[in-house]
Amino acid sequence: MKKKSFTMVDVRHQRVLLIWAAAIVVYGVIFYYLPLAGWLMAFQDFKPVTGIFHSKFIGLDKFIRLFSDATFLRVIRNTLAMGVINLAVTFFMAILFAILLNEVASKGGKKVVQTISYLPHFLSWIIVTGILHDALSGTGIINQVLVNLNVIDQPINFFAHEQYFWPIVAFANVWKETGWNAIIYLAAITAIDPSLYEAASIDGAGRWQKIKNVTLPGIKPTIMILLLMNVGNVLNAGFEIQYLLGNGLVVNVSQTIDIYVLKWGISQGDYALGTAAGIFKSVVSIVLIVVCNHIAKKHGEERLF
Numbered sequence: 267m268k269k270k271s272f273t274m275v276d277v278r279h280q281r282v283l284l285i286w287a288a289a290i291v292v293y294g295v296i297f298y299y300l301p302l303a304g305w306l307m308a309f310q311d312f313k314p315v316t317g318i319f320h321s322k323f324i325g326l327d328k329f330i331r332l333f334s335d336a337t338f339l340r341v342i343r344n345t346l347a348m349g350v351i352n353l354a355v356t357f358f359m360a361i362l363f364a365i366l367l368n369e370v371a372s373k374g375g376k377k378v379v380q381t382i383s384y385l386p387h388f389l390s391w392i393i394v395t396g397i398l399h400d401a402l403s404g405t406g407i408i409n410q411v412l413v414n415l416n417v418i419d420q421p422i423n424f425f426a427h428e429q430y431f432w433p434i435v436a437f438a439n440v441w442k443e444t445g446w447n448a449i450i451y452l453a454a455i456t457a458i459d460p461s462l463y464e465a466a467s468i469d470g471a472g473r474w475q476k477i478k479n480v481t482l483p484g485i486k487p488t489i490m491i492l493l494l495m496n497v498g499n500v501l502n503a504g505f506e507i508q509y510l511l512g513n514g515l516v517v518n519v520s521q522t523i524d525i526y527v528l529k530w531g532i533s534q535g536d537y538a539l540g541t542a543a544g545i546f547k548s549v550v551s552i553v554l555i556v557v558c559n560h561i562a563k564k565h566g567e568e569r570l571f
Contacts, residue, residue, distance in 0.1 A: 268533045291535065308542040313536075328542040338526060338543070345522040348508070349500035357496060359444045359488065364451035365477055379454075381444025391506035394442055398434065399425075425511065428519045438507055450492065451485055456486035490568040498555040501547045523547055 278282065303318070308328055310321040332338050363383070370376040386394070402408050402424040409421035424430045462480045471479065505524035512520030521529075523543055531540015555570065560571040 305541060305545055307538045308545050310538055312538040312541075329537050329546075332539065332542055332546070337355040337521075338350055340518065341521050341523055341526045344519055345503045346503050347433055348435055348522065351432055351495055352439045352503060353500060354448060356439050357434045357493065360447035361451055361485075363444050364455060364485075364543035365481060367448065368452065368455045368481070369473060369477075380445070383448070385445075386442040387446035389442065392454050392511060394438055395507060395510040398438060402434070420453050425513060426515045428516050431511070431516045434511065435504070436505055439504075450488060454485040454488040455481060457526070488569040490562060491570065494555060494558050494562060494570050497558045498551040500554060501550055 274404065307321070309323060309325060310318070311324050311327075312321045335375060354519045366378060367379060367383075370379065400406055404423060408424075409418075412418045413421065422430075440442040458480065462484070463476055466476050466480055468537070485519050503522050505522060505528075508520050508522050509525055509528075512525075523546075527540040527543050530536055531543065559571060
């Protein structure tokens, strides 16, 4: 069968879509691809006075300096650890919350819970960290409850102990983003054919059996796609919450790559070093996505490409 050619008539009929598509392409080129020219700074002894095109080329010296710095290696550990913890906890909680919310029989009650769960997403990290500081302070509600229940003898300064910092960050991400992240899973559950649940009921399946054999398989493709996309963001463990909650007592576990870039790349004026750290993050993210996508393809699961 001869393939139909794209004529000027088609162009005229689709001109609105083509204009919008062209605008998006131009936007992407300007704001996503042209700035990549700034990566040249990572391979230069960059000076703002001389600019990118007149700075001395030094090769991989900045990368060698990065990976020779014990602080940067510790920062990678912190970023990777918090990224993995956040991914695992928030990903699981979003799926669990969507499934539990779908099981609520009352439509009115479901809407109320859904709306309340969305609200923290729209709060800035300044407000969230302020709430955490108040709740976890020596006179905060958490310490009061623990003391009254005789779990602890005296209030704990949670922000003075390194072992509490990563769990606090994970809890904050779960509280803030679970409701918002669950939206796409709720949409995927809604798309499941109701006749499958009816057939399961006829076979005598209870709620757990329906979740196990109908709901989870029905949203599995969505889970796999979102997992692959989120794996690439493991090194984007955050900046605001770590910067706002961190202090000198927990600096060994609170600093992320983004904070390192701010401290050494921007505050100290070493833009080449900050660019090198940013390139490292981008390369690792791409490698993670490609590897995980290949594993998913090998096992016959949904994949990005």
